Amino acid sequence: MNFRLSVLLFLPPLAMLHAQHGSSPDRPFSTPDDEAAGARSFRSQCAACHGGDATGGVVGPSLATGNFKNGGSDEALFRVITKGVPGTAMTAFPLNGREVWQLIAYIRAVNIGKAAEQAKGDAAKGEQAFNTNRCGHCHTNGKTTGGFIGPDLSDIGSHRSLSQLESAILEPDADVGPDYWSLRARTKNGQTITGIRLNEDMTSFQIREASGRLRSVWKTDLASYEIVRTSPMPSFKGKISGGDLDDLIAYLASLRAQPISEVQAK
């Protein structure tokens, strides 16, 4: 262990001071053994909120997208783990320096976006498949300005594994997230109201109608309503060849969030 590592290990605040001055120390404790130890710590300390596979849980966001709201540098991750994030459920964790760096090694390893590298298909051809199958009519891939009906795919490769992408194309109804559930209601005066359900509380719904109009509905004004959990997206099973499907999956997996520091740094 060199002097710098010993400082980082035993005096985390000094490590932070170092980071604030802009240089990035090499990450200590990043061997496969450390990563495995980090995985064990993650399950015991983090998984309750961030999910067993770090892709997000009831309380905490996904840590597998390669992007971190409170900073993606090693220094920022170290700070968040040891100091917490004020105003959120993320409190400071009393771990020692080695444990924190091992956790960071694990978090670096679970990046979903790395899956794109294992995709069978050809991402460039997949972009053609995206266009020929008119995916852009409902989805944006970050290049088109239209396509606000379905989920934003411009960084879907950071959020979904290859198998999840395949399932979403072939069986859209298999996993429709609550962001895309719809309200179908009839008012007491006989009017039908439908739209994507954006919010629901005791007294009201907030919805986006097919026209794009945002509106709210008082529950007391409704004679009946149901929440529709199926997807308006048609299944592409049998409509897309195996090769095209692999290419499309490879393309979607390649659509990843740019690390903020790369976008912004001058």
Next chain:
Amino acid sequence: MKHVLATVIICGLFCASALAQVSFDRIVRAQREPQNWLTYNGNLGSTHHSALDQINAANVGNLDLKWVSQAQSLEKFEATPLVVDGVMYVSEPPNTVVAIDTRTGRPFWIYEHPMPETTYVCCGNINRGVAILDSTIFVGTLDAHLVALDASTGRKKWETTVADYTQGYAVTVAPLVVKDKVIVGPAGGERGISGFLAAYDAQTGKEVWRFNTIPHPGEPGNETWPGDSWKTGGGSVWVTGSYDPEANLIYWGIGNPGPDWNPSVRKGANLYSDCVVALDADTGKLKWYYQFTPNDEWDFDSVQVPVLADLSWKGKPRKTMLWGNRNGFFYTLDRTGGQFLRGNAFVKQTWAVGIDEYGKPIKAPGKSPSLSGTDVWPGVQGGTNWYAPSFSPHTGLFYVTAWEDYHTNYFTWDQEYEAGKSYTGGGARGPIPSLSRQPFIKWGPEWGYGVVRALNPVTGEKVWDYKMRDVSDAGILTTASDLLFSGNREGYFFVLDAKTGKELWKKYLGSQVSASPITYTVDGVQYVSVAAGHSMFTFGLKAAR
């Protein structure tokens, strides 16, 4: 069922015209649809006045809280919201945009701008609001980007870099939409920036024109900056301008010269710092300018709202601009040609002995910042500042939130410029906090106090005062029923009689009002909203749902 929904939703692809579109034509005629609040100041003339009159002196006692929307951030909430056909669009600190249901206060969508780990912004993680055109919302960011969002989903349509945030540039101003362009400029007057106003194509985000608020070599006005001093000359842009469609001119107030308190390194008038500039809306070419404080030594940004008022001037109609300036003077200008019509001190000031017939201030001796400190009125936050004043065509009065009998101790010192770091060449000291939010008010009244002040824009005379204990950073809303809504640092939100200044109603909101109130209707019923602390409060009459 699935097919029905698919049909309904696919219809959305082709039936999108059903979504309310805020055309520029609607924005120009914003005063004809007082049920909405379509621009930062309610209309392009920035009068912050509404034709609504349901809430009036007789029933204002029945004002009741309708809803509160708490921001996720605990930073100071300075934004003025827009309301379009039942949806409120507002920016929360630092750069989060929220679409809120005005009936319930619940969100439709939230956009969070990904931020770099380090920002270089000067004076708090502030954002003052958004603009709309058609179905697109525009917001500036602390990393000096301009972002376009789909109004229906909150999804990003495009993002463009306005300036390099690592050099101290940030966009805190609510954008101004004129025709097919979105206009913003950078904050950073305390970071040694060299400012500009830039117009971007609303469809693509591509820059269409740029006007350097600190002229570059070869541009007129650069001769007012010795040597390379223009490079760090400030001239920030952080409060939204106005637009006159007949003249096709945009009017914008420009920030202080840099370094703030050391004019010895920038001898000259320092154009266009502390000016109002009138620019051709299509080309960005300068039509005229008027400089309120040449070679400013006290940080008197002219970052106030240009209020456009059509007055009867010496028996004839005249298109004027009303300006309560941070330097403590109240001006009436001709907005077509930029002529100085009149100006007088509207608060106690000691830096000038007066204004000459051409509108140039005559500086008083011995008031420059010094090594040992110099007391000057008004203090560093000025006689007024960025918060909206109001002009009521009903009363014919100009209303301004003022800091009266307020001074600070100004210092100067030499300072080397370092990119992205504070570059002020001095400082200011006094017991009244410049920017921070704190619950205690303990200083003696000899350090100053806040007033809402009604001024006659033809004579400059004071008509009435509403005196407060603390100073105030709240803007002013007036309505056709001759009510005036405002608030203060003490945490009160209050309603005055716009004719007399008599207090009609007030409510303690628990934290400072540091924003400008707006009004609109929900299901035909008048509501009033204002940000206080880190929440958006909305009031309406008790009888309303």
